[in-house]
Amino acid sequence: MPDDLHRRYQAAHLAYQAHADACQGCTRDTPNCQDGQRLRESFTRLQDAYLTRQRSKR
Numbered sequence: 001m002p003d004d005l006h007r008r009y010q011a012a013h014l015a016y017q018a019h020a021d022a023c024q025g026c027t028r029d030t031p032n033c034q035d036g037q038r039l040r041e042s043f044t045r046l047q048d049a050y051l052t053r054q055r056s057k058r
Contacts, residue, residue, distance in 0.1 A: 005053065009046035016043050 025032035
């Protein structure tokens with residue numbers, strides 16, 4: 001069962017993807033508006049935290 005951090009980072013990824021699909025200025029790889037930048041940064045921070053924790057378990 002995925003832990004809370006994993007679920008949060010996956011939810012942040014889905015939120016950014018949904019935004020990018022609906023936003024005229026953003027793409028899945030490049031946020032070009034304030035909301036897109038905020039969502040992408042949230043996803044990036046959560047993913048980094050999750051991956052760092054995974055590496056420390058090895």
